[in-house]
Amino acid sequence: MTSNASIPFSAQRNDLRRVQRRRKLAIACITLFVLCALPLMQSFARVGMFTHESVEIGGIILILIAIFGRAWCTLYIGGRKARQLTDTGPYSISRNPLYMFSFIGATGIGAQTGSLLVALLFGLGAFAVFLPVILREERALGEMFGASFSEYKARVPRFGPRVTVWQDAEMLEVRPKLLVRTLRDGLVFLMVIPIFELIDRLQVIGLIIPMVYLP
DSSP states (O other): OOOTTHHHHHHHHHHHHHHHHHHHHHHHHHHHHHHHHGGGEEESSOTTSHHHHHHHHHHHHHHHHHHHHHHHHHHHHTTTTTTSOOOSGGGGTOSOHHHHHHHHHHHHHHHTTTOHHHHHHHHHHHHHHHHHHHHHHHHHHHHHHTHHHHHHHHHSOSSOOOGGGOOOOSOOOOOHHHHHHHHHHHHHHHHHHHHHHHHHHHHHTTSSOOSEEEO
């Protein structure tokens, strides 16, 4: 028989899973918007110019950081977020490192337009979309873990990183399936690079006419 104490805990876990599903839906909506809007944008620095190409290369570096950073986070928390409080590795210096790397990746995606402003807007846009999800997740974790999560919040910043409080785990339980899934999801970041290059070429030859030029 299920105890009365286990019922709310199970409900909290289900609530957290619902929040995470909303996060995935938000990612899908953002991706659709990007694919529709970006062909109509171009930077003042035209394709082939040093500034344009430098911004794109910097964006690729940010995308790679995001992919490997998200995989690093998964090594510590993969599949355990709704079962135990993780406060080691990247989660010892930031309560939301997985989201932080996602913000970095979004900035890198925006940089593929060659525009620093679009890169910044992408990063801020991802932050604005995911902040409500982060706050809801934190409320759910507070309900699940009580005083332990309160102590964790007092010690570790929401974003950070606060490197002075770093602590590592003695041993990690790696779940290959989840790690592979995270790396696979990260490949979506890389897939935008050839898409943006195609858009650039179509704009250069005049098949797509940009409507908005940004610095």
